[in-house]
Amino acid sequence: MIRIGIDLGGTKIEAIAMDARGAIVERLRVPAPQAYRDCLGAIGELVTAIEREHGRGCPVGIGHPGSISPATGLMRNANSTWLNGHPFARDIETTLGRPVRLANDADCFTLSEAVDGAGEAAHIVFGIILGTGVGGGIAIDGKLLRGAQGIAGEWGHNPLPWPNESDQPAARCWCGQTGCHETWLSGPGLARDHASREGGKLDAAAIFAAAEAGDTAARQSVALHSDRLARGIASVLNIIDADVVVLGGGVSNAPGLADRVTAHLPDFLFSDIVQTRIVTHRHGDSSGVRGAAWLWPAAAK
Incomplete structure (x- = not known):
């Protein structure tokens, strides 16, 4: 069975056809329109193609920014702001003429890595996106x-836990809070x-490249980042x-990041042992769109 996965990004929309084994047999990409109705139309054209x-x-699964309110059915908190306030789930099902499964793009990344990625066969997988957000x-x-x-x-x-003097001043987040991760x-x-x-x-x-080259200030910034991530x-x-x-996400590709975080975990974890594995993604930029395709079999289990 062919499943279609859609990754609705801010600058591009990617669509794949994925077979039952998880192999991508077709991939299409188009620029993401910056208007709501045009996004619906672009997704419809990709599915048709x-x-x-x-x-x-x-079956079609879609990964999207933000989330859909279970109370109103409206999109919220999407950085592609033209999606916010619209009944995206209802409208895309009308556009495609079938039920569609949807999830946040970070959820889709997590699902892809849990089903057949770096977290394959694990009981509980926590997937993290470290990028522009x-x-x-x-x-x-x-x-x-x-x-x-x-x-x-x-x-x-x-908020960043266990703050210390190095964590000042905290910055205001776009969500309205201060000092968010x-x-x-x-x-x-x-x-x-x-820069501060x-x-x-x-x-x-x-900064990561400068740290690798031996720059002292960059190394300090990288060390602080790893400590905060841990x-x-x-x-x-x-x-x-x-x-x-x-x-x-892009930041996850920094050399040695997973190892540095693993080394810091014992300082903060409420346990005498650390058995959780910190790993880097297996499927890279394809994880999100693959996870969207996996929404069907994973949700149907």
Whole structure:
């Protein structure tokens, strides 16, 4: 059976056809329209194009930014702001003429890595996105945990735990709170923190590269980032005690990040042992769209 996965991003929409073994047999990408109705139309055209080659009526899963309110059915908190306030689930099902399964993009990443990725066969997987923002998802036995509000795993907008003097001044987050994980652990958050101490305008990739080259200030910033990430992860593990934490997003590709976080965990985890594995993604940029395709079999188990 062919499943269609859609990754609705802010700059592009990606669609795949995935077979029963998890192999991607077709991939299409188009620029993401910056208007709500145009996004619906673009997704419809991608599904039609895939079904010309693979047959009609394929199940469709969609990963999207933000989340859908279980109370109103409206999209909320999407950085693609043209989606917010619209009944996206209802409208896309009308557009495609069939039931559609949807999940937040970080949830889709987590599902992909839990089903056949770096967290394969683990009981509890906590997936983390570290990019321009910070998000997360939780999968238990290959199924997403949604939660009463539909926000399970959204740790990016919890405050950084166990703060110390190095964590000042805290930055205001776009969500309205101060000192969220996102303001410290995202790529822009790392760049802001480095600039606050050292000046300049290095982005996260340049800071990691400078640290690898031996720059003392960059190494300090990277060490602080790893310590903060370990604190954030430990606060989640103290609640859900995941078997595996999978790191994704552009920041996750920093050399040695998983090892540095693992080394810091004993300082914060409420346990005499640390058996949770901190690992980097297996499927890279394809995890989100693959997870969208996996929404059907995973949700049907």
